[in-house]
Amino acid sequence: MEPIQLAKVQEVINQFAAKDVYIHLETTNGAYASHFDESFFSAGAYIRNAQVCYEHGKIVGEGPFRVGLKMPIGWIYAEGLTHFEVDKEERLLLAGHGHDGKLAVALQISEKPFD
Numbered sequence: 001m002e003p004i005q006l007a008k009v010q011e012v013i014n015q016f017a018a019k020d021v022y023i024h025l026e027t028t029n030g031a032y033a034s035h036f037d038e039s040f041f042s043a044g045a046y047i048r049n050a051q052v053c054y055e056h057g058k059i060v061g062e063g064p065f066r067v068g069l070k071m072p073i074g075w076i077y078a079e080g081l082t083h084f085e086v087d088k089e090e091r092l093l094l095a096g097h098g099h100d101g102k103l104a105v106a107l108q109i110s111e112k113p114f115d
Contacts, residue, residue, distance in 0.1 A: 001083035004065050009084050012092045013057040016109050023050045024108040049113045064096055067107055078107040
């Protein structure tokens with residue numbers, strides 16, 4: 001993965017618009033950290049292979065970045081994104097890494113279901 005380049009990521013987001021795509025979205029602040037410190041409140045969210053068709057999407061910010069995907073009935077939104085990759089299967093992989101390098105958020109878009 002490489003640091004997000006706004007124009008490149010926006011171009012790929014636009015290519016997926018108005019198509020049936022699969023979304024992978026997850027967040028975590030250290031779901032396994034609570035066993036090291038019982039006072040630490042861990043939270044996370046995970047969805048994989050949700051099939052959606054978004055009208056348009058937008059990446060904004062100066063880093064970390066935010067991505068919003070506008071659907072007819074609502075939004076998909078991810079914040080804290082720092083890195084991206086378009087892999088050999090033409091999937092857009094976005095990730096947000098904390099200062100310690102650990103994954104905090106991931107948003108992925110694909111025309112095929114994720115394995």
